[in-house]
Amino acid sequence: MAKITFITPDNESVTLEATSGSVMELAVQNGVKGIDGDCGGVCSCATCHVHVAEKDFPLVGEPSEIEADMLELEDEVSEFSRLCCQIKVSDAIDGITLKVVEE
C-alpha cells in the first residue's frame, strides 16, 4: 500500500492510496487534473509529467533511458522530472509527493 500526494497545477493537494498499477493509472482513475495519460502508459506521449519532491526522488529513482529522452520534449523538465506512467505503485514509494506539470 502506498499513499501518494499530487499537487495539481491549480495548487490543489490530492492524496490517493493504491497497491498496484502505475502512478499515472492511479491519477487518471481519480481524475487528478493535469495528468492525461494519452498513450495509455507506454512512455510515448509525455502527458504524465511530474516533478518528484526532492526528498522523495531517491525513493522513485532515475528515469530509464527512453523516459529521459522523452522528457527532453517537455519545456518544464527538471532534474526531478519523471513520466509517472513509468513509476510503479509499491510500498517503497509510500508517502511521496508529486507536483503535476502542466503542458
Next chain:
Amino acid sequence: MSTDKICVIIGASHAGVNLAFSLRKEGWEGAIHLFDSDPVLPYHRPPLSKAYLTSNDPIEQNALKAASTYKNEHIDLHLGVKVIAIDNTIRTVSLDNGTTQKYDNLVFATGASPIIPPIPGIETATNTYPLRTAADVLHIKNTINTSSKKRVVIIGAGYIGLETAASLKKLDASVTVLEREERILQRVTSPTMSQFFLDLHTSNDVSVFTSKNVVTIESLKENDIISNIVKCSDGTLYPADVIIVGVGVRVNTELAASIGVEIENGIKVTETTATNIDRVYAIGDCSFHHNPRYGRFIRLESVQNAVDQAKVTAAAICEKETKYDTVPWFWSDQYDIKLQMVGLSDGYDDIVIRHEEESESNNKFSVWYFKGSELLAVDAVNNAKAYVIGTKFIKKPTLIDKIKLGDSAIALKPANLLL
C-alpha cells in the same frame, strides 16, 4: 459563458471524450451530451492489439477517464446509445432508444469502422473478427484460449495486424499474416521499415506472406470442431481456427452527409475543425483536415490527432482564437520493439538511416526522411532520442548535415548535426 447552451458529441472515444473534458477546461458552462453505441466505459484503443490482448486486466484498467470524473465535470455520458438521425433545422439528434436530444453545437467524433472485405464465405466464417473494440478483443481472447491448435490467420499487414500477430505469439498461437500488397505496411511506411518488420516477425516465428489475395473462406469440420480454410488466388490454403481481419477502415460519415456536411476522404473541416455547416464540427479519425506544416489535406488515424483536434474544437466552441497546426506523431509496439514516428514521410526523395553504435543488435536505429534539405519525418526504433530530436527539427525547420547524421560515431545531439 451561457449555461443554457447544449453541446452534443457523437462518439465517445479518444476524440469525443477529450473534447468533453477540454470544453470544461476552456470554461464551457452549458450541458455536454456524449453518445456512443459502445456500452463500455470509453477506453484506450491502442492497447487492444498490444498489452490488453495478452493481459488479464479488466478493460476498466484501460479507461480513458474514470466514471466518476464524468460526473464531477457534469458530462452526460450516454453509453450503448446510437445516434440514428439528425435534423439540423430544429437542431436535434434522434437516438435508437426512441428519444431525442437538442443541441446548439454538434460534433462528429464518429471515428471509423473496420472494413470487412467482400470475400465469399467471410460472413459465415467461424471465429472471424475485426479488431477495433473491447468486445472484439474479448472474442479473440476467448477463442484463442479455448482453441487447441490456436491457428490464427491475420488478413492484412498494417500496424494493427502486425501488433496483433506479435501479441498472439505471446499467447502461443501459430500465426500467419496474409498481405495483398507486395510488401507489408505498404500504405503507411517506407520499404526500409517494411523490410525491418518483415524480418522481425519472421524471426519471431510468424509466417508473413505478401502478394496474397484471399479469394474464399471455407468452413471445415474435423471431429466436431469447426475451423476455416482461407484460400488465396494463387491456390494456397491456410487453415485457421481464428481469422482476424485487419484490412483498414471505412470512415463513419453517413450521419454527417445526411445533413449536408461536405465529405471528401472523411468529414472536411477547416483549421478550427468546423464543417461547412454553422456550429457543426468534426474531429479525430473521421476528419479530413488541412495540415499547415505539410500544406495539404489529410486524414489521420492516431491518438495524437484525436486529442489535439479535440482541444482546438473546445476552444473554437468557446469562441477563442484557435488553429489546428501540429506535427503528427504515432507509435507502435511489437515484441520488444518500440517504433515512434513523427511527421509525414510521403513525398520524400532522400533517406538517411542511422544505426546507433552502442546497440548490439540491429534493433536501435532511426530512419530520417528528407525532401531535398527539408526533414519531413523520422521513424525511430527503440530510439526515443532520435524521435525527440526529429520532432524538434521538424517543428523548427533546421538545416541538417546528412553525412554527420548518418555517422554513428557522431553522438546524436542537435548541436552535432547542424549544417
